[in-house]
Amino acid sequence: GAGVSQSPSNKVTEKGKDVELRCDPISGHTALYWYRQSLGQGLEFLIYFQGNSAPDKSGLPSDRFSAERTGGSVSTLTIQRTQQEDSAVYLCASSPQTPRVGETQYFGPGTRLLVL
Amino acid sequence: GENVEQHPSTLSVQEGDSAVIKCTYSDSASNYFPWYKQELGKRPQLIIDIRSNVGEKKDQRIAVTLNKTAKHFSLHITETQPEDSAVYFCAASHPGGSYIPTFGRGTSLIVHP
Numbered sequence: 001g002a003g004v005s006q007s008p009s010n011k012v013t014e015k016g017k018d019v020e021l022r023c024d025p026i027s028g029h030t031a032l033y034w035y036r037q038s039l040g041q042g043l044e045f046l047i048y049f050q051g052n053s054a055p056d057k058s059g060l061p062s063d064r065f066s067a068e069r070t071g072g073s074v075s076t077l078t079i080q081r082t083q084q085e086d087s088a089v090y091l092c093a094s095s096p097q098t099p100r101v102g103e104t105q106y107f108g109p110g111t112r113l114l115v116l
Numbered sequence: 117g118e119n120v121e122q123h124p125s126t127l128s129v130q131e132g133d134s135a136v137i138k139c140t141y142s143d144s145a146s147n148y149f150p151w152y153k154q155e156l157g158k159r160p161q162l163i164i165d166i167r168s169n170v171g172e173k174k175d176q177r178i179a180v181t182l183n184k185t186a187k188h189f190s191l192h193i194t195e196t197q198p199e200d201s202a203v204y205f206c207a208a209s210h211p212g213g214s215y216i217p218t219f220g221r222g223t224s225l226i227v228h229p
Contacts, residue, residue: 031215042221043160043205056216091159097215104150105217107159 002026004108006092012114013082021077021111025094032075033105034067035091043091049075050097082115089113118143120208122220130228135196137223139206140188146208149182149189150217155202163204164191196227 005024013019025032034046045059049069060066064082069075079086089112093105119142129135139149147168152160166173166180166189173180177196182189193200203224209217 033216043219045216045219048216050215095215103148103215104162104165105152105160107152107161109159 004092004094004106006090006108006111008111009109010112010114012116014116015084016081018078018080019082019113021079021090021092021113023075023077023092023094023108025073025075025092026096026106027073029094029096029106030072031095031097031103032069033093033095034075034077035093036061036088037091037110038088046077046090079113082113084115087113087115118146118208118210118218120206120218120220122206122223124223125221126224126226128226128228129196131196131198133196135193135200135225135227137191137204137206137225138188139190139208139220140186141208141218142187143208143210144184144187145210148209148217149180150207151180151191152205152207153202154205154222160205193225196225198227198229201225201227 007022030051032049036044047067048056064080067077089110091110092108095103095105097103122139150165151163153163154160164178164180166182177194179192203222205222206220207217
Protein backbone atom coordinates (compact mmCIF):
# COMPACT_ATOMS: atom_id res chain seq x y z
CA GLY A 1 0.00 0.00 0.00
CA ALA A 2 0.93 3.67 -0.08
CA GLY A 3 3.51 4.83 2.40
CA VAL A 4 3.86 8.15 4.19
CA SER A 5 4.04 11.02 1.74
CA GLN A 6 5.26 14.56 2.25
CA SER A 7 5.08 17.70 0.18
CA PRO A 8 6.81 19.63 -1.09
CA SER A 9 9.94 17.51 -1.43
CA ASN A 10 12.06 20.65 -1.56
CA LYS A 11 11.31 24.20 -0.45
CA VAL A 12 13.49 27.26 -0.86
CA THR A 13 12.29 30.38 0.89
CA GLU A 14 13.55 33.75 1.95
CA LYS A 15 14.28 34.63 5.55
CA GLY A 16 11.17 36.01 7.22
CA LYS A 17 8.67 34.18 5.04
CA ASP A 18 6.20 31.60 6.36
CA VAL A 19 6.25 28.00 5.08
CA GLU A 20 3.82 25.10 5.32
CA LEU A 21 4.92 21.50 5.11
CA ARG A 22 2.42 18.71 4.55
CA CYS A 23 2.36 15.11 5.68
CA ASP A 24 -0.03 12.36 4.55
CA PRO A 25 0.31 9.41 6.93
CA ILE A 26 -0.47 5.80 6.15
CA SER A 27 -4.22 5.28 6.20
CA GLY A 28 -5.42 4.04 9.57
CA HIS A 29 -2.34 5.09 11.48
CA THR A 30 -3.42 7.00 14.55
CA ALA A 31 -0.03 8.35 15.59
CA LEU A 32 1.88 11.01 13.66
CA TYR A 33 5.26 12.53 14.46
CA TRP A 34 7.30 15.42 13.08
CA TYR A 35 11.09 15.45 13.31
CA ARG A 36 13.78 17.82 12.14
CA GLN A 37 17.11 16.54 10.82
CA SER A 38 19.90 19.00 10.23
CA LEU A 39 22.71 18.04 7.86
CA GLY A 40 24.60 15.06 9.24
CA GLN A 41 22.69 15.16 12.51
CA GLY A 42 20.22 12.95 14.34
CA LEU A 43 16.46 13.10 14.59
CA GLU A 44 15.14 16.02 16.62
CA PHE A 45 11.59 15.39 17.86
CA LEU A 46 9.19 18.27 17.23
CA ILE A 47 5.58 17.23 17.85
CA TYR A 48 3.41 14.11 18.28
CA PHE A 49 -0.28 13.56 17.50
CA GLN A 50 -2.21 10.54 18.75
CA GLY A 51 -5.84 10.15 17.74
CA ASN A 52 -8.02 12.86 19.22
CA SER A 53 -5.71 13.57 22.15
CA ALA A 54 -4.03 16.91 22.62
CA PRO A 55 -0.71 16.91 20.74
CA ASP A 56 2.59 16.70 22.56
CA LYS A 57 4.35 19.89 21.50
CA SER A 58 7.29 19.53 23.85
CA GLY A 59 9.84 19.42 21.03
CA LEU A 60 8.86 22.57 19.18
CA PRO A 61 11.92 24.87 19.30
CA SER A 62 10.05 28.17 19.37
CA ASP A 63 6.61 29.71 19.04
CA ARG A 64 7.32 30.22 15.34
CA PHE A 65 6.64 26.52 14.89
CA SER A 66 3.13 25.07 14.98
CA ALA A 67 1.37 22.02 13.61
CA GLU A 68 -2.14 20.82 12.99
CA ARG A 69 -3.66 17.48 12.19
CA THR A 70 -7.07 17.67 10.60
CA GLY A 71 -9.55 14.81 10.84
CA GLY A 72 -6.96 12.56 12.38
CA SER A 73 -5.14 12.23 9.07
CA VAL A 74 -3.21 14.89 7.17
CA SER A 75 -0.86 17.11 9.15
CA THR A 76 0.63 20.51 8.38
CA LEU A 77 3.74 21.90 10.02
CA THR A 78 3.96 25.69 9.80
CA ILE A 79 7.07 27.72 10.37
CA GLN A 80 6.49 31.44 10.65
CA ARG A 81 9.11 34.11 9.97
CA THR A 82 11.66 31.53 8.87
CA GLN A 83 15.28 31.89 9.92
CA GLN A 84 18.38 30.46 8.29
CA GLU A 85 18.82 28.03 11.19
CA ASP A 86 15.47 26.48 10.25
CA SER A 87 17.14 24.99 7.17
CA ALA A 88 16.94 21.22 7.57
CA VAL A 89 15.08 18.14 6.42
CA TYR A 90 11.67 17.86 8.08
CA LEU A 91 10.58 14.25 8.45
CA CYS A 92 7.11 13.00 9.20
CA ALA A 93 6.41 9.51 10.53
CA SER A 94 3.23 7.60 11.30
CA SER A 95 2.55 4.56 13.42
CA PRO A 96 -0.47 2.29 13.91
CA GLN A 97 0.01 2.56 17.68
CA THR A 98 -2.26 0.04 19.30
CA PRO A 99 -2.34 -0.24 23.10
CA ARG A 100 0.38 -2.85 23.28
CA VAL A 101 4.17 -2.79 23.38
CA GLY A 102 5.68 -0.08 21.16
CA GLU A 103 5.08 0.39 17.47
CA THR A 104 7.22 0.84 14.40
CA GLN A 105 7.41 4.27 12.85
CA TYR A 106 7.10 4.62 9.08
CA PHE A 107 8.90 7.68 7.80
CA GLY A 108 8.07 9.89 4.86
CA PRO A 109 10.73 11.02 2.37
CA GLY A 110 11.08 14.38 4.07
CA THR A 111 10.89 18.01 2.98
CA ARG A 112 14.23 19.70 2.44
CA LEU A 113 13.85 23.29 3.56
CA LEU A 114 16.42 25.91 2.64
CA VAL A 115 16.06 29.39 4.06
CA LEU A 116 18.12 31.98 2.22
CA GLY B 117 12.91 11.45 30.72
CA GLU B 118 14.64 8.80 28.69
CA ASN B 119 18.21 9.32 27.52
CA VAL B 120 19.77 7.16 24.79
CA GLU B 121 23.50 7.15 24.15
CA GLN B 122 24.81 5.57 20.94
CA HIS B 123 28.40 4.58 20.12
CA PRO B 124 30.44 4.84 18.04
CA SER B 125 29.44 7.89 16.03
CA THR B 126 31.45 6.60 13.07
CA LEU B 127 32.44 3.03 12.23
CA SER B 128 34.62 2.03 9.32
CA VAL B 129 35.03 -1.65 8.42
CA GLN B 130 36.26 -3.78 5.52
CA GLU B 131 33.76 -5.72 3.49
CA GLY B 132 33.15 -9.08 5.12
CA ASP B 133 33.97 -7.89 8.63
CA SER B 134 31.41 -7.63 11.42
CA ALA B 135 30.10 -4.34 12.78
CA VAL B 136 28.69 -3.69 16.24
CA ILE B 137 26.82 -0.57 17.34
CA LYS B 138 25.90 -0.11 20.98
CA CYS B 139 23.22 1.91 22.72
CA THR B 140 22.48 2.51 26.37
CA TYR B 141 19.24 3.82 27.82
CA SER B 142 18.33 5.31 31.17
CA ASP B 143 14.65 4.52 31.75
CA SER B 144 14.19 0.98 33.04
CA ALA B 145 10.52 1.15 31.96
CA SER B 146 11.50 1.27 28.28
CA ASN B 147 10.48 -1.96 26.59
CA TYR B 148 10.66 -1.43 22.84
CA PHE B 149 13.97 -0.94 21.00
CA PRO B 150 13.93 -0.43 17.23
CA TRP B 151 16.86 0.12 14.90
CA TYR B 152 16.53 2.28 11.81
CA LYS B 153 18.81 2.48 8.78
CA GLN B 154 19.06 5.71 6.83
CA GLU B 155 20.89 5.63 3.53
CA LEU B 156 22.24 8.88 2.17
CA GLY B 157 19.39 11.13 1.10
CA LYS B 158 16.75 8.56 2.01
CA ARG B 159 14.22 8.15 4.79
CA PRO B 160 14.95 6.10 7.94
CA GLN B 161 13.60 2.57 7.69
CA LEU B 162 13.17 -0.05 10.37
CA ILE B 163 15.59 -2.94 9.99
CA ILE B 164 15.04 -4.83 13.23
CA ASP B 165 13.47 -4.32 16.62
CA ILE B 166 13.40 -6.09 19.96
CA ARG B 167 10.99 -6.06 22.84
CA SER B 168 11.98 -6.41 26.46
CA ASN B 169 10.68 -9.95 26.85
CA VAL B 170 13.49 -11.37 24.68
CA GLY B 171 17.26 -11.10 24.85
CA GLU B 172 18.20 -11.59 21.22
CA LYS B 173 16.64 -11.45 17.78
CA LYS B 174 18.17 -12.33 14.41
CA ASP B 175 17.24 -11.62 10.83
CA GLN B 176 19.76 -13.01 8.35
CA ARG B 177 22.96 -10.99 8.74
CA ILE B 178 21.65 -8.64 11.41
CA ALA B 179 20.94 -9.30 15.06
CA VAL B 180 20.04 -7.27 18.09
CA THR B 181 20.83 -8.15 21.68
CA LEU B 182 19.27 -6.64 24.79
CA ASN B 183 20.59 -6.60 28.34
CA LYS B 184 17.82 -5.22 30.52
CA THR B 185 19.86 -5.35 33.69
CA ALA B 186 22.62 -3.23 32.23
CA LYS B 187 20.16 -1.19 30.14
CA HIS B 188 21.98 -1.59 26.88
CA PHE B 189 21.25 -3.06 23.48
CA SER B 190 23.43 -3.64 20.45
CA LEU B 191 23.11 -4.09 16.71
CA HIS B 192 25.33 -6.71 15.11
CA ILE B 193 25.89 -6.91 11.37
CA THR B 194 27.89 -9.86 10.08
CA GLU B 195 29.58 -10.27 6.68
CA THR B 196 29.19 -6.57 5.96
CA GLN B 197 28.63 -5.43 2.39
CA PRO B 198 29.09 -1.99 0.80
CA GLU B 199 25.31 -1.59 0.66
CA ASP B 200 25.26 -1.73 4.46
CA SER B 201 26.91 1.71 4.42
CA ALA B 202 24.41 4.10 6.03
CA VAL B 203 23.56 5.88 9.25
CA TYR B 204 22.00 3.64 11.88
CA PHE B 205 19.79 4.98 14.66
CA CYS B 206 18.73 3.15 17.79
CA ALA B 207 15.68 4.17 19.82
CA ALA B 208 13.91 3.32 23.05
CA SER B 209 10.31 3.81 24.10
CA HIS B 210 7.71 2.57 26.56
CA PRO B 211 4.02 2.88 25.70
CA GLY B 212 3.06 2.99 29.35
CA GLY B 213 4.65 6.41 29.51
CA SER B 214 4.84 8.08 26.15
CA TYR B 215 4.85 6.62 22.69
CA ILE B 216 7.49 9.15 21.71
CA PRO B 217 10.70 7.19 21.13
CA THR B 218 14.02 8.63 22.17
CA PHE B 219 16.60 8.26 19.42
CA GLY B 220 20.33 7.89 19.67
CA ARG B 221 22.47 10.36 17.73
CA GLY B 222 23.26 7.85 15.00
CA THR B 223 26.25 5.84 13.80
CA SER B 224 27.69 6.36 10.34
CA LEU B 225 28.79 2.93 9.10
CA ILE B 226 31.18 2.84 6.18
CA VAL B 227 31.92 -0.51 4.56
CA HIS B 228 34.99 -0.43 2.33
CA PRO B 229 34.99 -2.84 -0.62
